[in-house]
Structures are given as C-alpha cells and as structure tokens.
Amino acid sequence: METDQLIRTLAADNAHRARPVGFVLALALLAAxxxxxxxxxxxxxxxxxxxTAMHNPFFDLKFAVTLALAIPAIAISLHLSRPEASLxxxxxxxxxxxxxxxAGISGEMxxxxxxxxxxxxxxxxxxxxxxxxxxxxLPLLAAALIGLRHxxxxxxxxxxxxxxxxxxxxxATLYASHCPDDSPxxxxxxxxxxxxxxxxxxxxxxxxxxxx
Amino acid sequence: MxxxxxxxxxxxxxxxxxxxxxxxxxxxxxxxxLRAAARRGLARAGQPVDQSEDIVQDxxxxxxxxxxxxxxxxxxxxxxxxxxxxxxxxxLRRRGRRVFVNIDxxxxxxxxxxxxxxxxxxxxxxxxxxxxxxxxxxxxSIAVDSASIKDTATKFAMSEGAVRVALHRGLxxxxxxxxxx
Numbered sequence: 116m117e118t119d120q121l122i123r124t125l126a127a128d129n130a131h132r133a134r135p136v137g138f139v140l141a142l143a144l145l146a147a148x149x150x151x152x153x154x155x156x157x158x159x160x161x162x163x164x165x166x167t168a169m170h171n172p173f174f175d176l177k178f179a180v181t182l183a184l185a186i187p188a189i190a191i192s193l194h195l196s197r198p199e200a201s202l203x204x205x206x207x208x209x210x211x212x213x214x215x216x217x218a219g220i221s222g223e224m225x226x227x228x229x230x231x232x233x234x235x236x237x238x239x240x241x242x243x244x245x246x247x248x249x250x251x252x253l254p255l256l257a258a259a260l261i262g263l264r265h266x267x268x269x270x271x272x273x274x275x276x277x278x279x280x281x282x283x284x285x286x287a288t289l290y291a292s293h294c295p296d297d298s299p300x301x302x303x304x305x306x307x308x309x310x311x312x313x314x315x316x317x318x319x320x321x322x323x324x325x326x327x
Numbered sequence: 328m329x330x331x332x333x334x335x336x337x338x339x340x341x342x343x344x345x346x347x348x349x350x351x352x353x354x355x356x357x358x359x360x361l362r363a364a365a366r367r368g369l370a371r372a373g374q375p376v377d378q379s380e381d382i383v384q385d386x387x388x389x390x391x392x393x394x395x396x397x398x399x400x401x402x403x404x405x406x407x408x409x410x411x412x413x414x415x416x417x418x419l420r421r422r423g424r425r426v427f428v429n430i431d432x433x434x435x436x437x438x439x440x441x442x443x444x445x446x447x448x449x450x451x452x453x454x455x456x457x458x459x460x461x462x463x464x465x466x467x468s469i470a471v472d473s474a475s476i477k478d479t480a481t482k483f484a485m486s487e488g489a490v491r492v493a494l495h496r497g498l499x500x501x502x503x504x505x506x507x508x
Contacts, residue, residue, distance in 0.1 A: 327506070
C-alpha cells in the first residue's frame, strides 16, 4: 500500500472518536475493584475493633498515606499516557505520602509509647501485609495497564511502575482497615516493601504491554 | 518552522472537530517531515534508507490511532514528534534484531522466503493480507480503489456504519500486527 493510499484511508476514518484515556482507566479500575474487595472480604475482613480504631489518629494516618500515594499516582499515570509527557514537575507528588509518613513517625516518637520501637516496627502482621497488598493489587494493576494501553505512553516501564504504585496504593487502602498495626514505623517498612514489589511487577509488565 | 507547526495545530483542531479534508491535508503535510526523520534514523543506524516508507506508515498509523491522546490546547508538533521518535526507535530496534537473527539462524531461514524488508512500504500491505476478509475488503476498497465509505457500503451490501466499523477495526488490527511482527 502506498503512503498516499494509507493517508486517504486514515482520513476516511476521521469520524471515529476514541474515548479519553481517563475514562477507560476509570472504567477498568471500577471493573477490577470488586475482585480486590472480594479478596479482602474472603481472606481478611475489617479488624474487629475497627470502630474504636477510627478514633486513633495513627489508624487514620494509614489511609491518608495510602490515598496520598494512589491519587497522585493516578494523575501521573494519566499524564504519562500522553506521548510527549515528561515526569518533570510531577514526581514531587509522590513525596506527599513519604512526607506524611515522616510526620507520622516523628509524631509517634514524641508520644510516650508502651512498646519499644523495634517491636512497633516489626509489628504482628508483616507477613499478611506482604502477601495481601500485592495480591489485592494485581487485579487493579492489570486494570490500570489495560486502561493505560489505551493511551500512548512513550516510557512504558515508568508508566507501568506508576500503575504499580497506583494499584498498591488502592490495595493498601483496603488492607489498612484489616491491619492491626497502626505504627507509622510499621507502615513505612512493610507497606513500602509490598508497594515496591508491586511497582517492580508494574514496571516489568508495563515495559511489555504498554508499548504501542 | 514555527508557522508550519502552528498550521499543523490548526489543521488537527479542525480534524478533531470532524473536518476530514483538514485531516487529510495535515497527514500529507507531515509525511515528508516524517520521511526525512526516518531516513536520518536509518542512516545513523547503518541501515538501508530505502526502508523509510515502512516506518513512515507505522508512524502515521500510530498518529491516527492515538490522536485522542493529543490535547487540543497544546501544540501538535511536540506530540507528533514524540510519537514519531517512539516508533522510529521501535522499528530500528526491531530491524536491528531481525538482522542479527538472520545472521545467527541462517540455516533456519526458509529458502525463497520473500525479502519483504528491502522493498519500500511492504509491511502494511503484507499484514493487510492476513486481516479478516471483511476488514481487508473494506480497507482495500478505500485505500486502493479510492472508493468512498458510501460506495464501499453499496459495493459490499453493507451499511455505512458497518463499513466505518470494519475500517477502524481493520486499521487497529493492522497496527497490532505490525507491532507483534
């Protein structure tokens, strides 16, 4: 086929309108959310004292941290779905959850504690944390990658990594309501390791499936 | 340069709001620029520059299928060049690997296998043959016989809507096949 013929054919298809990437991403995430929520209720469930825990600011901080990761990651991934996008000026958004954690850790340091620091860091639930967050992330990660495939990311591995952060942030939000460990030291250690794992999976998968 | 790029942006805005003639003009206008870039890229990679047309068509297909990622408030050229650079790097890499594989697995190369890469712009045409019959017929009618959507609908006793769907699906699967090859 000659290039002129191809151009004529493309022009004939001009009426076709694709949905915005944000719409497809939202749809994919909404479709995957019940799967992750299903895993949550089948395997974990809310912690028994969730009603009283809600009055503990360190319990609430976990949600602030995980959502402060998930929401900017959604924004960055949408930004990166445009071919000419650069990370410049966007990466600092990812410092918000880190800043919240640092603030939480220093806050906890200033309060008198019943448990020694290492005990709070090691917690009682780290193994569940390291399995549950990645497991609940996977359906969301797959959905995010499907949504972002609709875009034109020219940095597929980076975009995949951000999709990993996004899905880990959402999965960790779910997990936080089960997790009996509220110390920001625990969150900074184990949630971070779980998130890093999902981010690596996202980068690896993204470098394959996000090329267009 | 600046003027030309402003013109492209204007044409793309008209295209998005439904002006197919503007879209046609835009694609015609950017093609020589893409071709020159593809030739430069091939030359720099030490590969025959006569393969540039396949890369140009690859870029044009990507531009078409990803044009919803262009922000109508942004200039068009940076978006176009980002897509073009991405596609160029991809095809150079693919070609590079293919050359390497051919040397290494020489014995496994079937005799009489068509040397498709050396002929200019053969890849789209080759993938066209592997499309489902309906998509292929519609694409061929519009591309090669330069029939309109309406004429194509009459020719194959299809509705115009069905022709449009087959046309778009055909272009999308062509692109997918080119990526996987």
